[in-house]
Amino acid sequence: MTGHPPGAVALIDAQAIAHNLRRLRRVLRPAGTRRAPRIWAVAKADAYGHGLEHALAGLADADGLGVLTLDDALRCRRLGWKRPILAMGADFTLADLRDPALYPLHVVIDRPEQLAGLAGLPPPRMPHVWLRHCGALNHAGLQAGEYRAAFRSLHAELEAGRLAGLGHLQHYAGAEDPEQLPRERRAFHELISGMPGPLCTENSAAVLSDPASACLTDWVRCGIALYGISPLRGLTGRALGLRPAMALQAPLYATQAVRAGQGVGYHGGFRAERDMRIGLVRCGYADGYPRTVQGPCQAGVQGRMAAIVGRVSMDTLAVDLSAHPDAGPGDAVTLWGPGGPEVESVAGWAGTISAHLCVGLTARVPRILRPEAQEPSRPVAGATRKKARVASK
Ligand SMILES: *Cc1c(COP(=O)(O)O)cnc(C)c1O
Numbered sequence: 001m002t003g004h005p006p007g008a009v010a011l012i013d014a015q016a017i018a019h020n021l022r023r024l025r026r027v028l029r030p031a032g033t034r035r036a037p038r039i040w041a042v043a044k045a046d047a048y049g050h051g052l053e054h055a056l057a058g059l060a061d062a063d064g065l066g067v068l069t070l071d072d073a074l075r076c077r078r079l080g081w082k083r084p085i086l087a088m089g090a091d092f093t094l095a096d097l098r099d100p101a102l103y104p105l106h107v108v109i110d111r112p113e114q115l116a117g118l119a120g121l122p123p124p125r126m127p128h129v130w131l132r133h134c135g136a137l138n139h140a141g142l143q144a145g146e147y148r149a150a151f152r153s154l155h156a157e158l159e160a161g162r163l164a165g166l167g168h169l170q171h172y173a174g175a176e177d178p179e180q181l182p183r184e185r186r187a188f189h190e191l192i193s194g195m196p197g198p199l200c201t202e203n204s205a206a207v208l209s210d211p212a213s214a215c216l217t218d219w220v221r222c223g224i225a226l227y228g229i230s231p232l233r234g235l236t237g238r239a240l241g242l243r244p245a246m247a248l249q250a251p252l253y254a255t256q257a258v259r260a261g262q263g264v265g266y267h268g269g270f271r272a273e274r275d276m277r278i279g280l281v282r283c284g285y286a287d288g289y290p291r292t293v294q295g296p297c298q299a300g301v302q303g304r305m306a307a308i309v310g311r312v313s314m315d316t317l318a319v320d321l322s323a324h325p326d327a328g329p330g331d332a333v334t335l336w337g338p339g340g341p342e343v344e345s346v347a348g349w350a351g352t353i354s355a356h357l358c359v360g361l362t363a364r365v366p367r368i369l370r371p372e373a374q375e376p377s378r379p380v381a382g383a384t385r386k387k388a389r390v391a392s393k
Contacts, residue, residue, distance in 0.1 A: 007315075008250035008283040008335070010361055012050050013370045016243035017058025020226045023241050024204075027211045028220065037202070037215060038063035040086050042223030044072070049358035050227055050246055051367035053079050058245070059226070064106070066221050070096055077101050086130070086200075086221070089140065092117045100125055108132050108169055110140040115150060121162055128165035129154055130200055133191055136184050137173035144191055151195050167198040167218070175205035176232050185213065205231035208240055229343060229354045236342045246358060247337030248365075250283035252301070253329055255321060264318050265310025277321045279306070281333045284315040288361040289335055290350035297349045299333050300340030302326070306333075 021041065029036035041062035047055030056079055059065065064084035065076055070092055073085045086106040094117055097105070103125055109115065110132040118129065131150055134141030142150055151166075158166045170188040174180030188201065198218035204225035207214040209232055214220060224230075228237040228244035237244055256278050264270045264278060279301065285291040291312045298305040299319050306319040306327075321327050334340030336357070343354040350357070361367075 006251075006282065008248060008287040008289075008361075008365045010050070010365055010367045011247045011249060011337070011370045012054040012367050013243070013245050013247075013338075014054055014057035015372065016228050016245040017050075017055055017226055018061065020228050020237075020242045020245070021059060021061055024207060024220075024222055024225060027207060028215055030211065030215065033215065037217050037220050040064045040066040040200070040219055040221040041226055042066040042088075042203075042221050043076075044068045044088070044223065045359045048223060048227050048229075048355055049361050049367075051369075052076065054367055054369045055226075055245075056081060057369065063219075066223070070099075070102060073102055073105065074099070084128075088221075094118075094121060097121060097127060098125060102127075104128070104164075106130060106165075108140075109150060109154075110134075110142060112142065112146050112150060115153065118154070118157070118163070123161065126162060126164045128167070129163050130167045130169040132169045132171065133188060135170055135173060135188065136180070137171055141171075147191060148195075155195075165198070167200055168192045168195065169200040171221075172201075172203065172206060175203050176209060178209065181206060181210060182213070203231070208232060224355055227358065229358070236344045238342070244337050244343060246343070247339055247370075248283075248289075248335040248343075248361070249332045249339070250281050250287070250335060251329075252279045252319075252327060252331045252333050253282045254280045255328060256280060256318075263310070266313060267311055270310035278309060278318045279321045279324075279327055279331075279333070281317050281319060281335075282315065283317055283333070283335055284313050286314045286362060287365050288357070289317065290346070290352065290357065290360075292351055293346065293349040294351070295349055297346070298341050299335050301331060301333050303339060305341070 039062050041059045043052055043055050043065050044067055046052050066086040066088055067073055068089040070087055070090045073087050076085055084104040084106055088108045106128040108130045132141040133147050154166050157163050172184045200219040201217045202214040202220040204222045207220055228242040230237045230240055258272045258276050258278055260272050260274045262272050283289050297308040301324050309318050309320050336343040336346045347354045347357055
């Protein structure tokens with residue numbers, strides 16, 4: 001076999017990302033409204049494991065990019081991103097902020113110490129500043145008293161023409177919880193009442209679960225939904241009108257005849273009830289496929305589901321080929337995404353969330369941009385599809 005990558009690959013569909021961005025825009029602009037919030041496309045953690053450069057190919061229409069650090073921001077600039085960048089967790093000194101390549105730059109202030117890095121910045125290179133309240137999440141962010149004090153001092157800087165802007169940022173702890181979300185919104189609005197400035201609130205879960213309220217902000221920050229993954233428990237991205245942007249594929253490298261009563265995999269996790277043929281797939285927990293999957297787990301083979309049998313090992317997992325008599329070495333197996341199970345299902349089997357799986361793919365898994373001529377990605381149906389092969393680079 002030539003032309004096949006030797007191991008797992010993540011195929012990234014930039015058109016799906018562009019579709020998901022359009023979908024969020026529609027959700028944020030209900031019929032009859034004229035004003036809609038602008039969208040920070042959150043691309044932290046290498047675009048949620050999809051590869052920043054591939055994600056950018058689908059995000060051209062976003063109003064800005066949200067990343068963690070100034071180094072991330074510079075990487076976006078090197079990749080050609082010209083619109084605003086929001087650094088959500090940056091450490092910086094005055095000297096760092098003088099780099100003209102960063103602009104237009106927005107920075108989040110979530111600790112009082114950061115204020116020192118902003119004081120006395122010479123125009124014209126000045127960041128737009130967002131104050132972040134710690135809220136119910138309590139990971140990063142200013143306490144109420146610190147928030148008011150920071151606002152007073154930064155507002156004076158703004159009035160003196162030493163900041164490009166000053167706004168209010170909130171990140172929810174329970175955006176997917178219909179009772180907690182309004183409580184968190186209310187608490188934030190109470191805190192900032194009387195303080196002028198734009199608002200930057202609402203992540204994917206808040207936008208998709210309560211768009212009418214999400215529309216009232218000035219900027220939203222959406223990550224997970226852009227990649228076609230549902231932020232809401234019990235719903236898939238597809239059910240929300242999103243298209244999954246990643247397919248994790250790996251080649252079937254061998255088959256094995258297993259007799260009734262024999263085991264498959266370490267620790268005797270599986271015992272064959274009848275004679276069967278299994279396929280060995282070049283993907284394991286060294287690629288980031290979770291070893292913790294439990295219950296009836298599946299992968300896509302030739303467009304239909306095959307059961308995963310036995311424990312996932314470091315470099316291999318096994319699938320039951322009883323219903324796939326033509327499958328053999330060189331066939332592509334889809335571990336999640338179009339052609340296989342939804343990533344939300346795999347996350348459920350593994351007792352985790354989809355974002356954890358996507359960012360958990362290891363360095364040896366190349367992220368490959370899916371060619372544009374691709375047929376539209378569809379979920380696996382019962383019907384057979386043409387023999388899918390692992391895409392070659
Ligand atoms: C990750 C992150 C987001 C995006 O959240 P999603 O749930 O992926 O939409 C928004 N804001 C902040 C501060 C974040 O860290």
